[in-house]
Every structure is written in structure tokens, then in C-alpha cells.
Amino acid sequence: MQVADTPRLYVMSVITVTYALLLYTAMATFVVGVSYRVFMYARAPAPLRIPTMPAPMTRTGVVFRVAREVGLFESLFKSNKWTWIFAVMFHLGLLLEVLRHLRFFIQPIWFWVVLIQPFGVYGGMLMVAGIVGLLGRRLLLARVRYLSDPSDYLMLFLLLGIGLSGFAVRLVDHTDIVSFKAFVLGLLYFHWRPLPVNPLLLTHLTLVSLLLIVFPFSKLLHAPGVFFSPTRNHVDDAREQRHLAPWAAQLERGGSEV
Amino acid sequence: MAKTDFEIPVIGDYLQTPDLHPGAMAKSAPFKAAxxxxxxxxxxxxxxxxxxxxxxxxxxxxxxxxxxxxxxxxxxxxxxxxxxxxxxxxxxxxxxxxxxxxxxxxxxxxxxxxxxxxxxxxxxxxxxxxxxxxxxxxxxxxxxxxxxxxxxxxxxxxxxxxxxxxxxxxxxxxxxxxEKYCNEIIGKVHTVGNNLGLPAPALANTLEGLEEDVKEDTGVDVRFPLDVQGAEVLLIAPSADFFAEPHVDGLIGYAKVFHQAGISWTLSSYASEAANFALFIGNYAQMRKVALRIRKAAIDLGVRRIIVGECGHAWRVAYSFWNTLAGPFDFLDPRYPIPQHIVEFTYDLIRRGVVKLDKEANDHMKLTFHDSCNVARATRMGDRPGGQFVLPREVIKASCNHFFDMTPESIGEKTFCCGGGGGLLTDELLELRVKGALPRMQALREVHEEHGVTHMAAICAICKSQFSKVLPYYGFPMDTIVSLHQLVSNAIRMGINS
Missing domain, CATH: 1.10.1060 (Fumarate Reductase Iron-sulfur Protein; Chain B, domain 2)
Structure with missing residues (x-):
């Protein structure tokens, strides 16, 4: 990195270094943290079959069941239509935004990533509207308010902050997207480039980093968790198959009454 | 109806979500185990x-x-x-x-x-x-x-x-x-073989009495065999079936079905309990120990099949856990499900025309069916998902002319617990049990008013005991609750085609 010769540029490079380190830390925390958690989930045995019945009787059926749960929020739909709508709005909007942001990470930009760019603003709107809906429910419905901890509100505010600062970067104070992409690619290829200084962009990046950092330590673990939920991913085959966990097998060897 | 020191919930027109009453049940606690x-x-x-x-x-x-x-x-x-x-x-x-x-x-x-x-x-x-x-x-x-x-x-x-x-x-x-209720009972199963602590001679006596009753009723020699070596089927029933109402009418139903099918069967005095209360305390080793009694009984008696009676949590442990806990059951006949539910057994016999039913015998009742929670959401019957909802209803419909389901929000996978499951069927929790039965009572009231439903069938010993107790609090007669095989028992045509 070049040493700046004017105070302004000097400040800029401190920011660049700070944010480069922040983003590296955030990404590393996210990847290592979530991997560790997933490892723990995968390693813990499921000694008894406990699918919520009726359940699929084949592996393929289970894949579809989990896919419906992940993609359509099937159970939530059974529970409460309003929560379902807000949750779908938020997650769909978030998904759209994440995919759209791929354009900052790849060069040349894939065809379909270009294609979805125009939907970006709607993605953001969907996401923010979903969060507002979920926040409203949490604040207004006595049952949900009762069970909410401060962290539950903070999480929504964090996501709301990410959404709103994202809008602001795009609409209020246009960022130099070309230099920003150069900065991102620079991070990816360990060839750092200056980060364009824009308070809104920095806010957006700070909040996203924060989200990545808290992810493995928070209820955001529901995302990997749902794939490991025994009530959803167990096949209904207990009469046909034994499912002896290692510790249960040890129990059998240790002392059998028969 | 006994005097209560709590308010009995009022059944509304439809199920309402209550306002929050923090601490409303803060005092509710079962007795602690000695x-x-x-x-x-x-x-x-x-x-x-x-x-x-x-x-x-x-x-x-x-x-x-x-x-x-x-x-x-x-x-x-x-x-x-x-x-x-x-x-x-x-x-x-x-x-x-x-x-x-x-x-x-x-x-x-x-x-x-x-x-x-x-x-x-x-x-x-x-x-x-x-x-x-x-x-x-x-x-x-x-x-x-x-x-x-x-x-x-x-x-x-x-x-x-x-x-x-x-x-x-x-x-x-x-x-x-x-908890006293659960742990005392599990101890009884380990020592005596059933939840009630009913010793073998008392059980034999009870079964003899039932044989006499059925003979008097029908003129047919229906057997209630105990510890018969070499029988084809070992029946594992909840011990409440031996004496409680309406459970015992279900047991009579099973016996008549076996009689008509001409299949030899036996109960075991060593494993005279289907329920496995170790499930309620989440204890794998205890649950296994209880399950192993049944395995041992099956081996000792030399049976070829195991059939489980009307008992919800028992069927969960039997269907979902037995194979893992106490298997492999490779000494049984692999042509039949291991284990098999009595409803699967009866359904099959009805379908094949082995058992014939006169629906008119139940014309004095208009029926609905309470899906027991653990059967509904933790097990299956038959060979496809959801069979646990279909088979019992098919058996009921084959046994009576008037059947009406309760609101879809309260049956099938969305069924409500009776309010007494999971180790709570004890007198000191009566307030909890009465209040917990509200959603079911509400749905029952609906079909009662809309279709004139008079009776509700169930396939779980806890459901039957719980409803017998709480129905009167909501103004229903306690015998509104019936065993599924009680209906079969009433309708079965005896002695013609066997």
C-alpha cells in the first residue's frame, strides 16, 4: 500500500486498512463459527427416530420435506399467515439482495446476476417491509413481546440498519461503485485497493460485518439448524431400521438384562 | 362432579387465544418422588x-x-x-x-x-x-x-x-x-411388570372374569389367554385395559377379533404393560429396560408376532423406538409389521372380510374420533404416511353408521392432547388437566351441537382415563368417551365364519 502524501489520503488509507481488517475478521468469524456449529450438530448423534409425523418414508421424501421447510416455510405457513408473509418478505428480499451483491465479488459478472440487478431495489424494499412487519408483531402482540429478549429487538434493528443504509448508499449518496468493487476484489485477491470514503457505505459495511460476527453466536443459527432438525430430516422407517447411536450401543454392551 | 377450587374454563363458540395471565399456573406441581x-x-x-x-x-x-x-x-x-x-x-x-x-x-x-x-x-x-x-x-x-x-x-x-x-x-x-407419578410407576413395571402393580394371580383372575362376562353376553367362549407358550401373537396392552372403563371394553374387542380371526394369542404376566413411562422422563436406559421386558416375554413365550393395544405413548415407543432400543426382533415373523398395532390388525381383517361387523349395533351412538397426540404425531399405521389417521377412522366407520369428524384444526396432525399425557395423569394436577382439555372439549361441543355427536372414540389409555375424569367438568357424561375396539366389540358378528 502506498503511503499517502496528503492528510486526506492518509485518513482514507487508515479507513481502508481498518475496513479491510474488519471485513476479514467478520468473514473469518462467520465461516469458522458457523462451520464449528455445523460440525457440532453433525457430530451429535440422534439416538431415536423422532420425525414429526406424518413423515416421508424415503430419503428423497425427506429431501423434499426439508426443501419445503427451507424454501417455503411450510410449517410457519400452517401456524400463522401474517408471520409467514413477513418472514417470506424478509428472507426473499435478503436472498435477492445477497445474490445481487455478487456483482461486487465476481468479474466478469455472471449473466443472471446482471439480469436480477433491476429487482434490487424491490429486494431491499421487501426485506425492510418484512423486518418492519416482524418488528411490529414483536412489539404489538403481547405473546411475542413476552418472550422477546433485548437481543431479539437488536437483531431486527441491525437488519433494518443494513437495509436502510443500503438504500441510502444507492439512493441518497451515490457511491463510487467502480472503486468499491476494486476494493472488494482487492480483498479477495489480497491486493488491497483504497475504499471509497462515504459515511453511508461505511455504515453499511460496519453493520454487515457486525451481522456476520454475531451470526455464529446467536439465534441466526436457525439457518444451518433447520437442516439438522431431527423432526424434519428423519425418515419414517423406525420399524424397518435400527438406529443405534454409538453411546447407546455402548450402553447395550455394558449391561443387558436379556 | 367433585367440588373444585379453581375456575372451570367456559367453552366459547370457537377457539380463542387467551390473554396472558402471568403466574396463572405457577402453583401447579405434581408430588415429588420419595x-x-x-x-x-x-x-x-x-x-x-x-x-x-x-x-x-x-x-x-x-x-x-x-x-x-x-x-x-x-x-x-x-x-x-x-x-x-x-x-x-x-x-x-x-x-x-x-x-x-x-x-x-x-x-x-x-x-x-x-x-x-x-x-x-x-x-x-x-x-x-x-x-x-x-x-x-x-x-x-x-x-x-x-x-x-x-x-x-x-x-x-x-x-x-x-x-x-x-x-x-x-x-x-x-x-x-x-416426579412421584412417573418414577413410582416405572419402578412398578421393573418389579411387577405393569403400571398398576397388578400381580400375575390378580391378572389371571381378572381375565377369567372377563371370559365369564363375555360368555354370558354373547354365548361364545372367547378366551383371554395368559402366558400361553407357543401362541402366535403376544398382545401388549396398557394395564388400564384390564380393569378401567371404557378401556376394558376395548380389551374385550381385541379378544373377540382374535377369536373371530382364529389366531392364537396370549397376554404376558411378565410384560403386562404397553405404556413405557420412561419416555416421559426422557431416560433412554430406563426406556430400554422397560422395552426389554417385552422382548424377553416374546422370546420366552415363543410367539411369532407382537401386537400392541390401544395406548398412545406405548405405540410411540413400540413403533418408533422398540427396534432401536430392544431390537433386532429377528425372532418374529417378518411377514408382519414388527410391532403391529391392534388397529392395523383389525383393519386388515375387516378389509379381507375375515371379521364382519353389524354397524346397527352402534346405532345408539353418534361418533367422533379423538386422534391421540402420540399416535398422530409420533407414529404411523399401515403402509403410507398418515395411515394413523385413516385406519382408525376406517375401523370406526366399518363399525357404526354415524361418524362425524371434529374441526380439521383439532384432528390429524393438528390434534390436541387430551390434557393428561406425558406423565400428568395424576390427581394433584387436576386443575391443569381440566384446563388443558379445553380445546378438545370445544371441538367436541361443536360436533355435538352440529351433528348430535354423543360419543368420542379414542385409542389411548391415558386419553380414556383423562376424558372420563374431565368430561363431566364440561357438562358431558363421563361415558362419552369410548374405546375404539369397544365399537368393534359391539358390532362384530360372532361365531359364523370362523
């Missing part, structure tokens, strides 16, 4: 000195043993999907009876000891140390969960509060705070 009942199961007789430490250590062990617990304690986002789904919340309004709030009693300790956020910022994430107050709350509210799994149907991550309450009860047992 030292001898604890020690019989290898648990400490009373609260151990270093219980805080031991409880956390036990939680750590369970987290290593059960993926369900590990995932479910992390995954909850407090979305509220489960909050209006528990019959105990709907009946009491106590917010700690919302499934998520019940889970949080354990989750807060998990967060405090097993998560970074909870160690650093306990207030922020609702993490708590396990203290004496919280321990008492555990005991009370984890004994206000009937482990019916209704919440797990609606949770977007499939979080099953039953898994959490089983873990909590396992920890409680480990530190010396067991």
Missing part, C-alpha cells in the same frame, strides 16, 4: 448438595447425546409461531405454557453456560444462572408439558418442546428431584 422411588431407578433420593453444578454437567452430557437438544436450543428465533398452539396455554393463559417460553426455562441456562453471548452478556440474550427459583420453575412448568408435539408441527425449525421437557426432566431426576 427417596425409595428415586433410588429404585438409580436416581439420588433427594436434592443433591452440588445440584447447580451437576445439573449443568448433565445438560452438557445430554447436548453430546442428543442432536435434537443441541439444535433446538440454538435454533429458536422467538417468532411466536408456537405461542398459541399448546392446549395448556390455550386453557390457562399462563405465558410460561407457551411452548417457546417453556423451552426458554432451559434455554436460558444453556445460553448462560454454553454460549459466548450468554457468558458475556446474559441480560442481553436472556441467559440465567440456574438458581433455586428457576429450579422450582423447571419442576413446575416441565410438568405442565404433555409432550404431545403439537408445537413441533408449527415450528419453522421443527423444534419439539417434548425433547426439551424430556431433557429437563432427565436433569431433574439426575439431581434428585423426580
Amino acid at each position: 427417596a425409595k422411588h428415586q433410588q429404585a431407578l438409580g436416581f439420588p433420593g433427594e436434592l443433591v448438595e452440588n445440584w447447580e453444578e451437576l445439573a449443568v454437567a448433565k445438560l452438557a452430557e445430554l447436548l453430546k447425546r442428543y442432536r435434537s437438544l443441541r439444535v433446538y436450543l440454538d435454533a429458536c428465533v422467538k417468532c411466536g409461531a408456537c405461542t398459541d398452539k399448546c392446549h395448556f396455554f390455550l386453557g390457562t393463559g399462563d405465558p410460561k405454557n407457551m411452548p417457546v417460553a417453556r423451552q426458554d426455562l432451559l434455554r436460558c441456562v444453556y445460553r448462560r453456560h454454553f454460549t459466548l453471548a450468554g457468558r458475556l452478556f446474559p441480560r442481553l440474550v436472556g441467559a440465567r444462572d440456574l438458581d433455586a427459583d428457576l429450579l422450582e420453575e423447571w419442576y413446575r412448568y416441565f410438568h405442565q408439558c404433555s409432550q404431545c408435539r403439537r408445537c413441533s408441527v408449527f415450528c419453522p425449525f421443527g423444534i419439539d418442546t417434548a425433547e426439551i421437557s424430556m431433557a429437563a426432566r432427565e436433569i431433574l431426576d439426575e439431581i434428585g428431584v423426580g
Whole structure:
């Protein structure tokens, strides 16, 4: 990195270094943290079959069941239509935004990533509207308010902050997207480039980093968790198959009454 | 009806979600197990000195043993999907009876000891140390969960509060705070062979009496065999079937079906209990020990098949766990399901025309069917998903002319617990049981008013006992509840085609 010769540029490079380190830390925390958690989930045995019945009787059926749960929020739909709508709005909007942001990470930009760019603003709107809906429910419905901890509100505010600062970067104070992409690619290829200084962009990046950092330590673990939920991913085959966990097998060897 | 010191809920026109009444059920607690009942199961007789430490250590062990617990304690986002789904919340309004709030009693300790956020910022994430107050709350509210799994149907991550309450009860047992009702009963099964502590001679006597009754009633020599070597089928029935009403009418139904099918069968005095209460305390080793009695009985008697009577939690353990706990059952005839439910057995015989039924025999009743929670959400019958809803209804419809289902929101996978499951069927929890039955009573009232339904059939010993007790509180006669095989018993054509 070049040493700046004017105070302004000097400040800029401190920011660049700070944010480069922040983003590296955030990404590393996210990847290592979530991997560790997933490892723990995968390693813990499921000694008894406990699918919520009726359940699929084949592996393929289970894949579809989990896919419906992940993609359509099937159970939530059974529970409460309003929560379902807000949750779908938020997650769909978030998904759209994440995919759209791929354009900052790849060069040349894939065809379909270009294609979805125009939907970006709607993605953001969907996401923010979903969060507002979920926040409203949490604040207004006595049952949900009762069970909410401060962290539950903070999480929504964090996501709301990410959404709103994202809008602001795009609409209020246009960022130099070309230099920003150069900065991102620079991070990816360990060839750092200056980060364009824009308070809104920095806010957006700070909040996203924060989200990545808290992810493995928070209820955001529901995302990997749902794939490991025994009530959803167990096949209904207990009469046909034994499912002896290692510790249960040890129990059998240790002392059998028969 | 007995005098009550609590308010009996009023059945509305439709199911309403109650306002929150914090602390409404804070006093509800079952009796604690005496030292001898604890020690019989290898648990400490009373609260151990270093219980805080031991409880956390036990939680750590369970987290290593059960993926369900590990995932479910992390995954909850407090979305509220489960909050209006528990019959105990709907009946009491106590917010700690919302499934998520019940889970949080354990989750807060998990967060405090097993998560970074909870160690650093306990207030922020609702993490708590396990203290004496919280321990008492555990005991009370984890004994206000009937482990019916209704919440797990609606949770977007499939979080099953039953898994959490089983873990909590396992920890409680480990530190010396067991529930009397469950632990005393499990001890009886280990020593006598059934929940009631009914010894073999008394059982033999009861069965002889039943043979005489049926002979008097029908003129047919229907046998109720006990400990018959070499019988084709070992029937494992809940011990309530031997004496309680309407359970015993179901047992008579099974016997008549066996008689008509011409299949030799036997009960066992060594394993005279289908129910496995170790499920309720989440204890794998105890559950296995109870299951092994049945395996031993089957081997000793040399039977070829095992059939399980009308008992909800029993069928869960039999269907979902036996093979793993006490299998492989490779000494049984592989041409039949291992184990088989009595409803599967009867359904098959009806379909093949072996058993013939005169529906008119039940014309004095208009029927509905209560899907027992554990049969509905933890097992299957027949060869396709959902058979546990279809087969019992097909048997009922084959036995009577007037059948009406209750509202779809209260049957099938969405069925409500009777209010007495999961180790709560004890007198000191009567208020909880009456209030927890509200959603079912509401749905029953609807079909009663709309279709003139007079009777409700069930296939679970706990459901039958619970409803017999609580129906009168809601103005229904106690004999509104009937056994499914009671209907078969009434309608079965005896002695013609055998």
C-alpha cells in the first residue's frame, strides 16, 4: 500500500486498512463459527427416530420435506399467515439482495446476476417491509413481546440498519461503485485497493460485518439448524431400521438384562 | 362432579387465544418422588448438595447425546409461531405454557453456560444462572408439558418442546428431584411388570372374569389367554385395559377379533404393560429396560408376532423406538409389521372380510374420533404416511353408521392432547388437566351441537382415563368417551365364519 502524501489520503488509507481488517475478521468469524456449529450438530448423534409425523418414508421424501421447510416455510405457513408473509418478505428480499451483491465479488459478472440487478431495489424494499412487519408483531402482540429478549429487538434493528443504509448508499449518496468493487476484489485477491470514503457505505459495511460476527453466536443459527432438525430430516422407517447411536450401543454392551 | 377450587374454563363458540395471565399456573406441581422411588431407578433420593453444578454437567452430557437438544436450543428465533398452539396455554393463559417460553426455562441456562453471548452478556440474550427459583420453575412448568408435539408441527425449525421437557426432566431426576407419578410407576413395571402393580394371580383372575362376562353376553367362549407358550401373537396392552372403563371394553374387542380371526394369542404376566413411562422422563436406559421386558416375554413365550393395544405413548415407543432400543426382533415373523398395532390388525381383517361387523349395533351412538397426540404425531399405521389417521377412522366407520369428524384444526396432525399425557395423569394436577382439555372439549361441543355427536372414540389409555375424569367438568357424561375396539366389540358378528 502506498503511503499517502496528503492528510486526506492518509485518513482514507487508515479507513481502508481498518475496513479491510474488519471485513476479514467478520468473514473469518462467520465461516469458522458457523462451520464449528455445523460440525457440532453433525457430530451429535440422534439416538431415536423422532420425525414429526406424518413423515416421508424415503430419503428423497425427506429431501423434499426439508426443501419445503427451507424454501417455503411450510410449517410457519400452517401456524400463522401474517408471520409467514413477513418472514417470506424478509428472507426473499435478503436472498435477492445477497445474490445481487455478487456483482461486487465476481468479474466478469455472471449473466443472471446482471439480469436480477433491476429487482434490487424491490429486494431491499421487501426485506425492510418484512423486518418492519416482524418488528411490529414483536412489539404489538403481547405473546411475542413476552418472550422477546433485548437481543431479539437488536437483531431486527441491525437488519433494518443494513437495509436502510443500503438504500441510502444507492439512493441518497451515490457511491463510487467502480472503486468499491476494486476494493472488494482487492480483498479477495489480497491486493488491497483504497475504499471509497462515504459515511453511508461505511455504515453499511460496519453493520454487515457486525451481522456476520454475531451470526455464529446467536439465534441466526436457525439457518444451518433447520437442516439438522431431527423432526424434519428423519425418515419414517423406525420399524424397518435400527438406529443405534454409538453411546447407546455402548450402553447395550455394558449391561443387558436379556 | 367433585367440588373444585379453581375456575372451570367456559367453552366459547370457537377457539380463542387467551390473554396472558402471568403466574396463572405457577402453583401447579405434581408430588415429588420419595427417596425409595428415586433410588429404585438409580436416581439420588433427594436434592443433591452440588445440584447447580451437576445439573449443568448433565445438560452438557445430554447436548453430546442428543442432536435434537443441541439444535433446538440454538435454533429458536422467538417468532411466536408456537405461542398459541399448546392446549395448556390455550386453557390457562399462563405465558410460561407457551411452548417457546417453556423451552426458554432451559434455554436460558444453556445460553448462560454454553454460549459466548450468554457468558458475556446474559441480560442481553436472556441467559440465567440456574438458581433455586428457576429450579422450582423447571419442576413446575416441565410438568405442565404433555409432550404431545403439537408445537413441533408449527415450528419453522421443527423444534419439539417434548425433547426439551424430556431433557429437563432427565436433569431433574439426575439431581434428585423426580416426579412421584412417573418414577413410582416405572419402578412398578421393573418389579411387577405393569403400571398398576397388578400381580400375575390378580391378572389371571381378572381375565377369567372377563371370559365369564363375555360368555354370558354373547354365548361364545372367547378366551383371554395368559402366558400361553407357543401362541402366535403376544398382545401388549396398557394395564388400564384390564380393569378401567371404557378401556376394558376395548380389551374385550381385541379378544373377540382374535377369536373371530382364529389366531392364537396370549397376554404376558411378565410384560403386562404397553405404556413405557420412561419416555416421559426422557431416560433412554430406563426406556430400554422397560422395552426389554417385552422382548424377553416374546422370546420366552415363543410367539411369532407382537401386537400392541390401544395406548398412545406405548405405540410411540413400540413403533418408533422398540427396534432401536430392544431390537433386532429377528425372532418374529417378518411377514408382519414388527410391532403391529391392534388397529392395523383389525383393519386388515375387516378389509379381507375375515371379521364382519353389524354397524346397527352402534346405532345408539353418534361418533367422533379423538386422534391421540402420540399416535398422530409420533407414529404411523399401515403402509403410507398418515395411515394413523385413516385406519382408525376406517375401523370406526366399518363399525357404526354415524361418524362425524371434529374441526380439521383439532384432528390429524393438528390434534390436541387430551390434557393428561406425558406423565400428568395424576390427581394433584387436576386443575391443569381440566384446563388443558379445553380445546378438545370445544371441538367436541361443536360436533355435538352440529351433528348430535354423543360419543368420542379414542385409542389411548391415558386419553380414556383423562376424558372420563374431565368430561363431566364440561357438562358431558363421563361415558362419552369410548374405546375404539369397544365399537368393534359391539358390532362384530360372532361365531359364523370362523
